[in-house]
Amino acid sequence: MNFQTLQKIESPEFYLDIAIKRGKKEAEKAKLKVRGGDRLRKVAVVESERIKAVGRELHGMLSGIIKNFPEVDKLQEFYRELVKCTTDYDELKRSFGAVIWADRQAAKFMKLYYSRIRSSNDVKAAYSNKKSYYGRVSSALKQVRKGLACLEAARKTMKRFPSVKTDLKTLVIAGFPNVGKTTLLKAMTGSEPKIASYPFTTQRLMIGYFVREGKKLQVIDTPGLLDRPLEKRNRIELQAALALKHLAGKIIFVIDPTGSSGYDAEEQLKLLEGINERFGLGIVVAVNKADIAEKEAVESLMPRLKKFPVFEVSAEKNIGVEELAKSVCD
Ligand SMILES: Nc1nc2c(ncn2[C@@H]2O[C@H](COP(=O)(O)OP(=O)(O)OP(=O)(O)O)[C@@H](O)[C@H]2O)c(=O)[nH]1
Ligand SMILES: [Mg+2]
CATH class of the missing domain: 1.20.120.1190 (Four Helix Bundle (Hemerythrin (Met), subunit A))
Known part of the structure; x- marks a missing residue:
């Protein structure tokens, strides 16, 4: 629209x-x-x-x-x-x-x-x-x-509403700031995202597309929307964030296990839980920065991620991104 x-x-x-x-x-x-x-x-x-x-x-x-x-x-x-x-x-x-x-x-x-x-x-x-x-x-x-x-x-x-394609299968990327959401969007779609505004967000949505087996998919990065605990939003902001559930087929939740984003594992897992509860959509977890992540840090996350399909990726080095894309499309 x-x-x-x-x-x-x-x-x-x-x-x-x-x-x-x-x-x-x-x-x-x-x-x-x-x-x-x-x-x-x-x-x-x-x-x-x-x-x-x-x-x-x-x-x-x-x-x-x-x-x-x-x-x-x-x-x-x-x-x-x-x-x-x-x-x-x-x-x-x-x-x-x-x-x-x-x-x-x-x-x-x-x-x-x-x-x-x-x-x-x-x-x-x-x-x-x-x-x-x-x-x-x-x-x-x-x-x-x-x-x-x-x-x-x-x-x-x-x-000021974002122009998104409501008829395409859509993936929404969530996760704390700096965990690599935009880098992952670019890696998945292989191009610079389109920028669109969104109510109540200071930053802007980024929208990319990729084609898989003849089908076009839309990927949306949501800085400022799904990057901090939902409880901290006022009612209207929350409603605007939750509107995304009518668009998204699935959510890719990006976790940075390295601490380089400035958010620890616990905070990130809590946000993941919050989004899981509120959205009721399929969530795929991308544990990012595999190129620099310590094995122990990644492994300690795993018991907490049992409910979700998990992919270890490096958005920046394009490691594991293809597997992730394949899984979310299936
Ligand atoms: N080493 C490494 N760095 C990464 C990887 N992915 C992203 N980064 C770096 O992490 C930083 C944040 O990446 P972004 O993609 O901007 O993160 P974001 O989640 O979009 O951040 P916001 O837009 O602020 O929410 C950048 O400096 C990236 O280069 C990765 O796989 N490995
Ligand atoms: Mg970003």
């Missing part, structure tokens, strides 16, 4: 202004067309054409907002979760409803005043009907000012 291209949502005045300009143009055209006849007929035609154009323009813009805005209930679970933790979901739905209402009101007034203008008994009445139409339509639009603003705020938030 790509939220980057969503069109900006503007104020009521912005839409009214465009629509009124459109009306003016059409009125000019109509003026040229109605030659002869009495003044009343001329005014009735010109003014009714004017408001028809205003109404059409407004309908185009308002229905466009609704049509182009992603329908939250139809989004893939991952994005739906992100919407829920980054916006006021109920208000968002109400705002949709409000814009739909304004669109209908505008259509209704257009029909009503079109025929009133056409059947006006005198020129003054025709103008006064046009004025009433403008008044009612702009009041309807101004009533949904808050809704429009809410949709625009949501659009801005969603623009």
